[in-house]
Structure formats: C-alpha cells, structure tokens
Amino acid sequence: MNRKRILLLIVVLLVLAGTGYGFRLWNKGAKESPYISVAVEKGNVTQVVTATGTLSAVITVQVGSQVSGAIDKLFADFNSKVKKDQVVAQINQDKFKATVDQGRANLLAAQANVAKAKASLEDAQRTLERNKELRKRDLIAQSDFDTSQANYDAAAAQYEVNKAQVNQAQAGLNQSKVDLDNTVIRSPVDGIVVSRNVDVGQTVAASLQAPVLFLIANDLSKMQVDTNVSEGDVGNVWVDQDVTFTVDAYPTRRFRGKVLQVRNAAIMVQNVVTYDAVIGVDNAELLLKPGMTANAEFLVSRKEAVLKVPNAALRFRPPSERQPTQVPAAGQAAGASSGPGGGGAGRRGPPDAGQGSRSREGGGNRQGTVYVLREEKATPIRVRLGISDGTYAEVVGGDLQVNDQVILSMASQTSTQGQRRFFGF
Numbered sequence: 001m002n003r004k005r006i007l008l009l010i011v012v013l014l015v016l017a018g019t020g021y022g023f024r025l026w027n028k029g030a031k032e033s034p035y036i037s038v039a040v041e042k043g044n045v046t047q048v049v050t051a052t053g054t055l056s057a058v059i060t061v062q063v064g065s066q067v068s069g070a071i072d073k074l075f076a077d078f079n080s081k082v083k084k085d086q087v088v089a090q091i092n093q094d095k096f097k098a099t100v101d102q103g104r105a106n107l108l109a110a111q112a113n114v115a116k117a118k119a120s121l122e123d124a125q126r127t128l129e130r131n132k133e134l135r136k137r138d139l140i141a142q143s144d145f146d147t148s149q150a151n152y153d154a155a156a157a158q159y160e161v162n163k164a165q166v167n168q169a170q171a172g173l174n175q176s177k178v179d180l181d182n183t184v185i186r187s188p189v190d191g192i193v194v195s196r197n198v199d200v201g202q203t204v205a206a207s208l209q210a211p212v213l214f215l216i217a218n219d220l221s222k223m224q225v226d227t228n229v230s231e232g233d234v235g236n237v238w239v240d241q242d243v244t245f246t247v248d249a250y251p252t253r254r255f256r257g258k259v260l261q262v263r264n265a266a267i268m269v270q271n272v273v274t275y276d277a278v279i280g281v282d283n284a285e286l287l288l289k290p291g292m293t294a295n296a297e298f299l300v301s302r303k304e305a306v307l308k309v310p311n312a313a314l315r316f317r318p319p320s321e322r323q324p325t326q327v328p329a330a331g332q333a334a335g336a337s338s339g340p341g342g343g344g345a346g347r348r349g350p351p352d353a354g355q356g357s358r359s360r361e362g363g364g365n366r367q368g369t370v371y372v373l374r375e376e377k378a379t380p381i382r383v384r385l386g387i388s389d390g391t392y393a394e395v396v397g398g399d400l401q402v403n404d405q406v407i408l409s410m411a412s413q414t415s416t417q418g419q420r421r422f423f424g425f
Contacts, residue, residue: 047387053227057217064210103173
C-alpha cells in the first residue's frame with residue numbers, strides 16, 4: 001500500500017515538474033521572440049485610384065412642351081421603346097383649333113379690307129386724273145385739285161396699310177398652326193423612355209421654360225460614369241486608362257470601361273475640390289441602369305512577381321527608437337509615425353512613401369525603412385519603394401531578400417500573463 005502511494009506521489013511530482021519546465025521553456029521562447037513578423041515574398045502589386053460616380057446614358061434628351069395646356073393623351077410610358085418622330089403625348093387641341101379658326105377669319109377680313117382699299121384708291125386716282133384736265137383748262141379751283149391729290153395719296157397709303165395687315169394676319173394664322181402642331185409631342189430621337197413626369201389631365205405651363213414631360217435615353221447599350229476624382233489623385237488619371245467598377249446591384253461582378261474625358265472644370269463642395277472623369281462603359285447586356293452608383297478603380301500601374309512588403313512593416317519602429325508621444329496637430333492622423341516611415345492619413349500606399357512622387361510609371365524614388373529579424377534582433381534596412389496597393393508596397397531596391405522576416409509589430413503579452421495566472425506562477 002505504501003509502495004502505491006509512493007509511486008503515485010512520484011508520478012504527480014514528475015507531471016508537475018514537466019509542466020513547469022515546459023512552461024519555462026515556452027515563456028523563455030516568448031521572451032526571445034518579442035516581435036510579430038512575416039516573411040518577405042514575391043507577388044503582384046496593383047496601384048489604383050478610387051472614386052465614386054453615377055451611371056447615365058451617353059445621350060439623354062429631355063422632351064418638353066412649347067405650349068401650355070392639359071395633357072389629353074399619352075402614347076408612351078416608363079421603359080417604352082420609341083422611334084424618332086413617334087407621337088408620345090398630345091395636349092388638348094380645342095383652344096388651339098379655335099385660335100386657328102380665328103386667324104383664318106382675321107386673314108379673310110384683312111384681305112377684304114385690301115380689296116376695299118384698292119377700290120378706293122382706283123376711285124381717287126380717276127378723280128385726280130379728271131381734276132388734272134379740268135385744272136389745265138382752268139375750270140376748277142386749285143384748292144379742289146389739291147384736295148383730290150390729297151385724297152389719292154391717302155387712299156394709296158391706306159391700301160399699303162391693308163396689305164400689311166394681310167401679311168400680319170397670315171403670320172398670326174401661321175403661328176396658330178404651329179401652336180396647334182406643337183400640341184402633338186413627338187420623340188426627337190430613337191431610344192427608351194427613362195422617366196415620365198406627367199399624367200393624363202395634368203396641366204403643363206410653358207410660360208417661362210418648356211416643362212419636361214419625358215426623359216428619353218438614346219441608347220442604353222452605351223453608358224458613361226461621371227466620377228468625382230480628388231485633386232490629389234487626378235494626376236494619375238488619363239484618357240484611355242483602364243477602369244473597373246462595381247455597383248450595388250451586382251456586388252460580385254466587376255464591370256470594365258475606359259476613361260473618355262478628364263474635364264478641367266473643378267467641382268468644389270465644402271472646400272473639397274474634385275474633377276469629373278468620364279468613363280465609357282459597354283452595357284450590351286443592359287444590366288446597368290441610369291442613376292446607379294459606381295465604385296470605380298482607375299488602374300494606375302500593375303507589377304507582377306515583384307518583391308513586396310506589407311505597409312505595416314514600413315510603419316513599425318522599435319520602442320527604443322520611437323519618439324515621445326505627442327498630441328497630434330490639427331489635420332494629422334492619430335497614431336501616424338513621425339519617423340522616416342510616418343505618413344499622412346487618407347493617402348494610398350505606404351505612409352512613409354512620398355505620395356506626391358506617385359506617377360503613372362509607379363515612381364521608384366521613395367525611401368522607407370523596414371526592420372528585419374536577424375539573430376533575434378530588429379535590424380533596420382533602408383529600401384527603395386515602387387508602387388503600392390494600400391496593403392503592400394513594391395520593393396525596387398535595398399538589401400532585402402525573399403523569406404526575410406520583416407517585423408510588423410511587438411508581440412502581445414496578454415496570452416503570457418493569462419498562462420501565468422492559469423498555472424499559478
């Protein structure tokens with residue numbers, strides 16, 4: 001019995017001794033490796049400029065009315081396919097037909113007045129000719145001759161006035177006919193009705209400007225995206241540049257396009273300056289619709305099978321080399337490193353890289369410092385950087401090799417303290 005107790009006690013002591021020795025070895029290993037590191041590798045790095053925009057048809061026509069009145073008939077609705085000169089709506093014509101009839105009557109009256117004035121003119125001319133002969137024979141007074149001459153001149157002037165009134169009445173009749181024709185609204189282009197803004201019975205007023213009745217997209221198979229590119233990134237956007245974008249309706253699908261224009265007109269909203277970069281898109285499948293929000297990425301540069309390091313490694317500094325903590329100045333990102341690897345907030349690529357030096361070719365003149373784990377020590381290495389995709393940066397120069405362990409941060413001591421409390425040390 002005593003022998004069994006002795007054996008059990010020995011086994012328990014051995015287990016406790018082994019556990020303590022193993023924990024000491026584990027704790028010693030943790031102390032020897034206080035860093036979190038990752039191996040340098042080769043891979044692809046793609047530098048892009050991101051922007052948001054809105055999809056729209058390349059040609060969108062607003063169909064309005066040049067006359068006022070109540071909508072009598074509608075011949076097109078949302079998504080209707082229409083042809084050029086096809087009737088899409090009609091305004092009530094009763095008033096305009098009455099105006100045309102009145103114009104015709106005014107024209108007839110003016111023409112009758114011309115005939116009357118012509119007869120008066122001919123009568124005055126005959127009287128003047130008679131008085132001329134009588135005056136030559138001194139059979140009438142000079143005053144009577146002068147009166148006949150004045151009557152002739154007045155009749156001639158009235159005849160010209162009545163002829164002008166005929167032209168005026170004709171012009172009024174033509175205008176009435178034009179207004180009557182304008183009550184029939186026709187499509188100016190072939191396309192699809194995107195929007196209908198009126199209903200039957202609704203009154204439209206064209207006193208100041210033509211009211212928009214329909215919005216017709218000429219061809220939805222060709223669309224464009226108007227994007228707002230920030231002034232800091234517009235230097236990396238150019239015509240014929242490849243662009244990919246996504247829309248919320250198809251989040252897993254990437255659509256492709258090319259830059260058609262980079263417009264020079266600045267757009268300023270709350271002191272933020274952006275520029276409109278127009279992207280041409282092929283929408284043969286008609287999946288994209290006007291008004292959709294597009295999240296675009298402009299391909300600036302792409303490098304394949306290049307040496308790359310995480311941007312986190314460019315921001316790391318050992319505790320012994322860190323500067324005292326200071327309150328960030330206004331506009332400075334909290335936690336941004338002030339050493340050679342520091343950088344501003346809101347920039348793409350490694351924070352320590354001079355973002356102002358970015359170019360279409362990807363730069364290559366930016367400098368940075370990474371710390372490599374060599375013989376369990378953090379060894380600083382200066383590297384020359386190329387392009388960045390926001391997570392990784394291309395390494396184009398420096399004493400850095402594949403599989404070198406670059407340090408990302410200090411190892412956390414939380415798990416070690418928890419293990420000590422668990423074992424009671």
